[in-house]
Amino acid sequence: MYDVCIIGCGVIGAATAFELSKYQADVLVLEKENDVAMGASRANSAIIHAGYDPKPGTLMARLNVEGNAMAEQLCKDLSVPFSRIGSLVLAFTEEEEATVKMLYERGVQNGVPGLKIINADEIHEMEPEVSKDVRSALYAPSAGIITPWDYTLAFAETAVRNGVKVTLNARVTNIEKLPEGGYRLTTPQGVFEAKYVINAAGVHSGEIHEMVAEKTFTVCPNRGEYYVMDKSECFRAHHVLFQCPNKDGKGVLVTPTMDHNLLVGPNAEGVEDGDRVNNTAAGMAFVREKAYKTMQTINYRNAIRNFAGIRANTDKDEFQIGIAAENFIDLAGIKSPGLSSAPAIALEAVKLLSQCGFNPEKKANPITTREKKRFRFMNDEERREAIKENPAYGRVICRCETVTEGEILDAIHSPIPPCSVDGIKRRAGTGMGRCQGGFCGPRVVDILARELHLDPMTITQDGAGSQLLLAETKQEVSAK
Amino acid sequence: MTYDLIVVGGGPAGLAAACSAWEKGLKHILIVERDKELGGILNQCIHNGFGLHRFKEELTGPEYAGRFIKMLNDTGVEVMLDTMVLEINAQHQVHVISAAKGYEVLEAKSIILAMGCRERTRGAIGIPGDRPAGVFTAGSAQRYLNMEGYMVGKRVVILGSGDIGLIMARRMTLEGAKVLACVELMPYSGGLMRNIVQCLEDWGIPLYLSHTITDIVATNGRVSHVTVHKLDDKRQPIPGTNLEFDCDTVLLSVGLIPENELTRAAGIAMDPRTNGAIVYENMETSVPGIFACGNVVHVHDLVDYVSAESERAGAAAAAYVLNGVQQGNAITIVNGADVGYTVPQKIRVDNVPKAADIFFRVRRVFKDSVIEIKDGDRLVISYKREHMAPGEMEHIILPRKLLDTVTGNEITVSAREA
Amino acid sequence: MKELVCIVCPKGCRLHVDEENDYAVTGNSCPRGAVYGHNEIKNPTRVLTSTVRLEGGLYPRCPVKTDKAVPKKLLMDIMQELNHVSLHAPVEAGQVVLANICGTDANVVVTKNL
Numbered sequence A: 001m002y003d004v005c006i007i008g009c010g011v012i013g014a015a016t017a018f019e020l021s022k023y024q025a026d027v028l029v030l031e032k033e034n035d036v037a038m039g040a041s042r043a044n045s046a047i048i049h050a051g052y053d054p055k056p057g058t059l060m061a062r063l064n065v066e067g068n069a070m071a072e073q074l075c076k077d078l079s080v081p082f083s084r085i086g087s088l089v090l091a092f093t094e095e096e097e098a099t100v101k102m103l104y105e106r107g108v109q110n111g112v113p114g115l116k117i118i119n120a121d122e123i124h125e126m127e128p129e130v131s132k133d134v135r136s137a138l139y140a141p142s143a144g145i146i147t148p149w150d151y152t153l154a155f156a157e158t159a160v161r162n163g164v165k166v167t168l169n170a171r172v173t174n175i176e177k178l179p180e181g182g183y184r185l186t187t188p189q190g191v192f193e194a195k196y197v198i199n200a201a202g203v204h205s206g207e208i209h210e211m212v213a214e215k216t217f218t219v220c221p222n223r224g225e226y227y228v229m230d231k232s233e234c235f236r237a238h239h240v241l242f243q244c245p246n247k248d249g250k251g252v253l254v255t256p257t258m259d260h261n262l263l264v265g266p267n268a269e270g271v272e273d274g275d276r277v278n279n280t281a282a283g284m285a286f287v288r289e290k291a292y293k294t295m296q297t298i299n300y301r302n303a304i305r306n307f308a309g310i311r312a313n314t315d316k317d318e319f320q321i322g323i324a325a326e327n328f329i330d331l332a333g334i335k336s337p338g339l340s341s342a343p344a345i346a347l348e349a350v351k352l353l354s355q356c357g358f359n360p361e362k363k364a365n366p367i368t369t370r371e372k373k374r375f376r377f378m379n380d381e382e383r384r385e386a387i388k389e390n391p392a393y394g395r396v397i398c399r400c401e402t403v404t405e406g407e408i409l410d411a412i413h414s415p416i417p418p419c420s421v422d423g424i425k426r427r428a429g430t431g432m433g434r435c436q437g438g439f440c441g442p443r444v445v446d447i448l449a450r451e452l453h454l455d456p457m458t459i460t461q462d463g464a465g466s467q468l469l470l471a472e473t474k475q476e477v478s479a480k
Numbered sequence B: 001m002t003y004d005l006i007v008v009g010g011g012p013a014g015l016a017a018a019c020s021a022w023e024k025g026l027k028h029i030l031i032v033e034r035d036k037e038l039g040g041i042l043n044q045c046i047h048n049g050f051g052l053h054r055f056k057e058e059l060t061g062p063e064y065a066g067r068f069i070k071m072l073n074d075t076g077v078e079v080m081l082d083t084m085v086l087e088i089n090a091q092h093q094v095h096v097i098s099a100a101k102g103y104e105v106l107e108a109k110s111i112i113l114a115m116g117c118r119e120r121t122r123g124a125i126g127i128p129g130d131r132p133a134g135v136f137t138a139g140s141a142q143r144y145l146n147m148e149g150y151m152v153g154k155r156v157v158i159l160g161s162g163d164i165g166l167i168m169a170r171r172m173t174l175e176g177a178k179v180l181a182c183v184e185l186m187p188y189s190g191g192l193m194r195n196i197v198q199c200l201e202d203w204g205i206p207l208y209l210s211h212t213i214t215d216i217v218a219t220n221g222r223v224s225h226v227t228v229h230k231l232d233d234k235r236q237p238i239p240g241t242n243l244e245f246d247c248d249t250v251l252l253s254v255g256l257i258p259e260n261e262l263t264r265a266a267g268i269a270m271d272p273r274t275n276g277a278i279v280y281e282n283m284e285t286s287v288p289g290i291f292a293c294g295n296v297v298h299v300h301d302l303v304d305y306v307s308a309e310s311e312r313a314g315a316a317a318a319a320y321v322l323n324g325v326q327q328g329n330a331i332t333i334v335n336g337a338d339v340g341y342t343v344p345q346k347i348r349v350d351n352v353p354k355a356a357d358i359f360f361r362v363r364r365v366f367k368d369s370v371i372e373i374k375d376g377d378r379l380v381i382s383y384k385r386e387h388m389a390p391g392e393m394e395h396i397i398l399p400r401k402l403l404d405t406v407t408g409n410e411i412t413v414s415a416r417e418a
Numbered sequence C: 001m002k003e004l005v006c007i008v009c010p011k012g013c014r015l016h017v018d019e020e021n022d023y024a025v026t027g028n029s030c031p032r033g034a035v036y037g038h039n040e041i042k043n044p045t046r047v048l049t050s051t052v053r054l055e056g057g058l059y060p061r062c063p064v065k066t067d068k069a070v071p072k073k074l075l076m077d078i079m080q081e082l083n084h085v086s087l088h089a090p091v092e093a094g095q096v097v098l099a100n101i102c103g104t105d106a107n108v109v110v111t112k113n114l
Helices: A011-020 A059-078 A094-110 A120-126 A148-161 A202-212 A231-236 A281-294 A338-355 A380-389 A405-412 A421-428 A441-452 B012-023 B040-044 B061-073 B138-148 B163-174 B193-203 B261-265 B303-323 C031-042 C072-082
Strands: A002-007 A027-030 A087-091 A116-119 A136-140 A144-146 A165-167 A174-177 A183-187 A190-199 A222-229 A240-243 A253-256 A262-265 A303-311 A320-325 A328-332 A396-398 B002-008 B029-032 B048-050 B078-080 B083-088 B093-098 B102-113 B117-119 B135-137 B155-159 B178-183 B211-219 B222-230 B243-246 B249-252 B256-258 B290-292 B330-335 B339-343 B346-348 B355-362 B366-375 B378-388 B394-399 B410-417 C002-005 C014-018 C024-026 C049-055 C061-066 C086-088 C096-098 C108-110
Touching (some): A002 A011, A011 A027, A011 A148, A027 A148, A059 A094, A059 A144, A059 A148, A087 A094, A094 A116, A148 A165, A148 A338, A174 A202, A190 A338, A202 A320, A202 A328, A222 A231, A231 A262, A240 A281, A253 A281, A262 A281, A328 A338, A380 B093, A380 B102, A396 A405, A396 A441, A405 A421, A421 A441, A441 B138, B012 B029, B012 B040, B012 B303, B040 B138, B083 B261, B102 B303, B135 B138, B138 B163, B138 B249, B138 C061, B155 B211, B155 B243, B163 B178, B163 B249, B163 C072, B178 B243, B193 C002, B222 B249, B290 B303, B303 B355, B339 B410, B355 B410, B366 B394, B378 B394, B378 B410, C002 C031, C014 C031, C024 C031, C049 C072
Parallel strands (some): A002 A190, A027 A165, A087 A240, A190 A328, B002 B029, B029 B078, B102 B290, B135 B249, B155 B178, B330 B410
Antiparallel strands (some): A174 A183, A183 A190, A222 A262, A253 A262, A320 A328, B083 B093, B093 B102, B211 B222, B222 B243, B355 B394, B366 B378, C002 C014, C049 C061, C096 C108
């Protein structure tokens, strides 16, 4: 029997696993997909919010500000791309200027550092491409950008190195309370037992909650669609450029990413199916139209990808964090600013476990750092050294992003080994660039098949079922 | 050691440029190629139709490349395979890495950029819908099929009627797939008539002009259905015109983009119309001693033209190294009515031997028309054409003696009905 | 009378071929168009390009072609024949893989050194 079972390995489950891995506890993470970070954690705005948005006094406000403060050191220790570039909330009307003032007040109450309201001249000094119609903005220097799937991976991989077990393809279909205490969880990978259960199931956290407790909240999956622009558009923004929030969320933003692309989006649309992340013509048009208000110069001919993500919104204006049943903790309904709050939510989970009576000893020397070689961010001397150490770093596989075979091999042999082309993409960065894997895709399939001793026809693009190759040519061979 | 010439890319452009520079007297030439073999994209273009102009016979892609590789083997040109160029600069330094030799900075008296082009992707055209496995660029599918021996799908819809898409329609059909439709956004095909006939009509594959894919649906991670709509004059889908296809694969043949990241990073002036470097009459870029040729400059219809252009670049690089810097005032070629771009963009008249070759594309389909070259309001020369289309590169030869009559610092190329 | 578009050059002449009258061609603007129209209706032929299995080479497939045009109606039959072929590297361009394929008088030959 495990001490703790975490359901879901998005950023919340992973951060919690990482935090618990510092203690002497047997921890299991069950993830329904074939990799970690497969839900909201991989498809979002990739922002560490400053924390002026949530209402003062809420968990969201406190955990956002705490999580933001923790991000910098964590990312340094775990080698996660993160940059505190600051954000602007732009006001274009008198009404929006009032909103900006209100956000400033909220931010001050929430303890957000360094907030300042700046005028149009100051905005254009910082962001020359922003529309001439802008009147003022809230500047939050503590906001940052991050690679969100890598944040998740960093937590999960480090947790695994500390002894946490992550079981993939393990959708929890039933939870049964054991008479002697603890729970029995049924999955396609078998039945698991744990004394304590943590529900970090994102858009499915409502279903999991209802397996053990009365319904107290309803998840309302909400889809956001985005454009990813080529690096040649990245120069247009140097900060996260928000518009004023409205009832649908934080509105359409324009921001650089850690990979030096420009990200534009999202819209916000309630959807039935929390697992379907399709783009729509209407959603994409909405994003372009709204972003036009911030900036008229974005060249959509330089788009390299559209994507959509699902927010685990609920009918409550608050994270659903608490003890849902005996020894069963909800980290549920984690919507925005969930990514920003993740490490603080993990600390909250440890506190709640303690309230349930689980107080394990801290490990003497848990692993809290992760090293990751990224050839594209190395200087010439580091590159020389890396290739000398391992010639595989001298073979570029993804030419758009300059990702080498060495990094792909590192990914394949990492603590949570990927089995798909997109699994390699999230770990090594292949296929992220302007050709979107057109060139490197076949080569990544080849390397995956070779290293894992698999038939290339079994290699998937992404989740289960997404095989790339459907048949071999020249099938009926006879000796000649 | 300083090379006389480093050629970046060992595809058709790089091969022809290196051979030509050798023939013109350069001795220390290096080709840097990122793949494990020379020949570039021709290696996966196993269909025939190459070489009618250059060799007066129909060759397959590998055969066409093979001819040039054989020529190269008779020279002393050095080749570095499996080697990636990370950076070039105006000082003619080339930063390369390889598993075999690590990180090296090479020096050259001249450089020829011959990196070719890449395919436009789904993201560039924003097709709505799910994002499952089964959406491939035609070129990726071609590589899997012709080199690796895998079928990416069995029921296929092709978006775009560029030549690669048409060729793949036939190849997939021959290998047992069912190609349900070829869908083209424009009211005319971007491919050669010969490919429409032999790749679509031969196999009964319908071509839907002025149509596009408006939705892609996935089942269990793989494409399962696409919706296609007819488009109105503003290229907006017309409600009620939907065609529905159950398929497992979408192939995209929606255009090629010159691959110029190294060029931009080197500070070389670019032409937003071609997405390639601005070049002079001898294929020299804005940085002296750095030349460019082939699809990295502008996307060609026929490899034969790539070879010809690259041979000029090779000869010019040799002249640069052996005779020194090219001088002279440049005339700018302005795009007039219905001309999309020209290559070269600038002509240094003093460097033009007998005539300057000008390549360009028109913006629409023409019948019985004239191409006019004007110096201000004065007509310099005109050329008759029975047929012109955006998919077919036009070529005119402008005699030096007419260039000498130009008084201004620009000439205009335009097209009109006769 | 059959109608077809000429593919000899980009002009795209609309050819009319009279099967009753020894496949006489009208609508062409050049002699090459007449030849094309005649053959295309009387006996359409194509050069077939494909691949065969290759063991021990840089890639597991080797490109091949018929060394002359073969009747269009036999293309799928020839594809079937190619399924039974497996070559061993090294192979050289021009090397005959299958002679007199499907009785056509054409050979299937390798098109790349591998």
